Amino acid sequence: MKVFKFGGASVKDAESVKNVALVLESEGFENCLLVVSAMGKTTNALEKVVKKYFEKEDYETEIEKVKQTHLEISTGLFQNGHAVFAEISLFFDDIESFLRRNKSPNPNFVYDQVVSCGEMISSKILSEYLTDIQFRNTWIDARDYIKTDSNYREGNINWEETQKQISTLDQNTCYVTQGFIGSEANNFTVTLGREGSDYSAAIFAYGLNADAMTIWKDVPGVMTGDPRKFENVTLLDNISYEEAIEMAYYGASVIHPKTLQPLKQKNIPFYVKSFLDPKKAGTKVSSTEVNQQLESYIVKENQHLMHISTRDFSFIAEEHLSQIFALFAKQQIKISLMQNSAISLAVCLEDKYETLDALNQELQITFNTEVVRDVSMYTLRNANLEDLKSFYEGKNILLEQISKKIIQVVTN
Template sequence: MKVFKFGGASVKDAESVKNVSVVLGSEGFENCLLVVSAMGKTTNALEKAVENYFNKIDYQTEIEKVKQNHLEISEGLFQKDHPVLAEISLFFDDIESFLRRNKSPNYNFVYDQVVSCGEMISSKIVSEYLNDIQFKNEWLDARDYIKTDSNYREGNINWEATQRNIAEINLQTCFVTQGFIASEANNFTVTLGREGSDYSAAIFAYCLNAEAMTIWKDVPGVMTGDPRKFENVKLLSNISYEEAIEMAYYGASIIHPKTLQPLKQKNIPFYVKSFLDPRNPGTKVGASAKNEEQETYILKENQSLIHISTRDFSFIAEEHLSQIFALLAKNKITISLMQTSAISLALCIEDKYDAIDHLNQELQISFNTEMVKSVSLFTVRNAKLEDLNKFYENKNILLEQISKKTIQVVTN
C-alpha cells in the first residue's frame, strides 16, 4: 500500500480538490491511503475562534466564516442537493454545541476538540468528491486508529494500540483519512502538534508497512533553501534519512521533525513531490548511493534569545540545568539552539504556545535573565567553512555556533 499526504495548500479550494484527482490519475489509485490536512487557512481561523471563546468575545462569527468557506468550496464540487452539504453543516453545529456545553477551563483540551474539525471536514469533502468521480474509497476517522496519551496539542503516540488498530485495515481498499488528529483513552480528540499531518502519514505508513509515502507540496521537492527566503536554490533529488532528519531538526519547514524516524525504522522510501507537476520526480528520501550532501540554508523566524545566569555568579551546574529544562518542558517551549559558558546559558527558543513571558517570570525567581524577542536562527548545513565570512555579511550577530559542517547564527 502507498500513503499519500495532501496538505492544506493542495486542497485549499474546489480547483485544488479537483487537482487531487489529477495527481491520483498520474500516480495510480490502487491500494493507497490519502491523509488530508485542513483546507487552506482553516486551522488558523479555528484557532482564532478558540482564542475568542476563552476571551469571552464573539467566536460564532469566526466559525460561520469557516463554515461558509467550506460550503462555497463544496458548491464548486457537488450538486446542490448532495448529502455532503448537510453533513458539513452538522460538523459546524457540533463545534458550536460543544462550545456551548463545555465546562473545561483547559485551553489545550478545548483547542483540540475544535481545531481538529478542519481535518474532519476537508477529508470528508475529498472522499465524497473522489467517490463521485469513480475514485472509489472509504472514509476513515483517524481517531479510531491513532491513539495517544492525554497531552493535548502535542499527543504522544501509543504505538502498541495504534499498531493493533491499523492492522485491522483492509489493504485491498483505498481510504481517505485525516492528518494531525488522534484520540486518547477516553476517545477525546488529541492533536499531534502544528503541521502534524506529515507525522500522521508516517504513522500510517509505518503500521501498514507501506511500500512508499509521498507528501504533495507546492514546491518541486526538498530544496537547498526555502525559495521564498533564499535565491538560487536547487532541488535535492536524493537525500538520506539522516540528512532529512537533521534538516527537519534545524527547522526546514518542508518536513515535519517527527516524520522521518518511523519511515527510517522500516526503510520506507519517502518522496516530496509537487502537486502542480506530479510527473516531476521530486525528492526521494531514503537509502541510496545517489544521496547528495549539498550546502543547504534554513531560516527559523519568530524565535527568542534568552540568557540565563546565576544570581551569585556561580557556575551553571547540573541542578540549575535540571530546573531550567523542567520549566521549559512545563511551558512547552522548544530549544532551537543552546550554548553554555561557565556562568550563563544562552537559549534560542521557539514559543509555540505564547508562554515565554510566563517562563521568564518563573526563571527570574531563581536566575537573572536577559531576553530578546523576534530574532531569527540561520542554519547552514554542509557548509564550506572556508567561505565562512559570507554567512556573516549584513547581519547583526547575537549568538553563533559552529560544529562539523554546520553553522548557526542568531540575528535580529
C-alpha cells in the first residue's frame, strides 16, 4: 500500500484540488491512503479565531471568513445543491458551538479542538471531489486511528494502540484522511505539532507497513537550500535517513523532524516530489549507500537569542544547567542552538507557545538574562571550509558555532 501526503499549498483552491486528481491519475490511485492538510492558510486563520476567543473579541466574524473561503473553493468543484456544502456549514457550526459552551481555560486544549477542523474540512472536500470524478475512496477520521496522550498541541503517540487501530484498515481500499490530528483516551482531539501532517503520513505508513510514502510539495524535492531564500541551490536525488534526519534537526522546512523515525524503523522509502511536475523523480530518502552530501544551507527564522549568566560570576555548573533546562522544559520552549562559556550560557530558542516572557521572569529570580528577539539561525552543512566568504557576507553575527563541516550562526 502507498501513502501520499498533500500539504496546504496543494489544496489551496479549486484548481489545486483538481491538480491533486491529476497527480493521482499519473501515479495510480490503487491501494493508496491520502493524508491531507488544511487548505492554504486555514490553520493560521483558525489560530486567529482561538486568539480572538481568549481575548474576548469578535471571533465569530473570523469563523465566517474561513467558512466563506471553503464555500467559494467548493463552488469551483461541485454543482449547486451538492451535499458537501451542508457538511462544510456543519463543521463551522460545530466550531461555534464548541466555543460557546467551552469551560476549559486551557488554551492548548481549545486550540486543538478548533484548529483541527481545517484538516477535517479539507479532507472531506477532497474525498467528495474524488468520488464525483470516479476515484472511489473512503473518508476516515484520523482521530479514530492515531491515538495519543493528552499533551495538547504536541501529542505523543501511543504506538501500541495506534498500530492496533491502523491494522484494521483494508489494504485493498483507497482512503482519504487528515494530517496533524489524533485523539486521546477521552476522544478529545490532540494535534501533533505545527506542520505535523507529514508525521501523520509516516504514522499511517508505519502502521500499514506501506511500500512507500510520498510527500507532495511545491518544490522539486529536497534541495541544498530553500530556493526562495538561497541562490544556486540544487536537488538532492538520493539521501539516507540519517542525512535527512540531520537536515530536519537543523531546520530544513521541507522535512518534518519527527517524520523519519517511524519510516526508518520499518525501512519504508520516502519520496519528496513536486505536485506541479509529478513525473519528475524528486528526492528519495532511504537506507542507501548512495548518500549525497552536498553543501547545503538551512535557515530557521523567528528565533530568539537568550544570554543567561550567574549573578556572582561563578561558573555555570551542572546544578545551574539542570535548573535552566528544567525551566525550558516547563515552558515548552525548544532549543535550536546553545553555547556555554565559564559564566554564561547562550541559547537560540523557538518560542512556539509564546512562553518566553514567563521563562525569562523565572530565570531572573536566580540569573541575569538578556534577550535579543527575532533573530535568524543559519546552518551550513557539508561546508567547504576554504571558501566561506559568501556564507558570511552581509550577516551581523551574534553567535557562531563550528563543528566538523557544520557552521551555525545567529544573526539579526
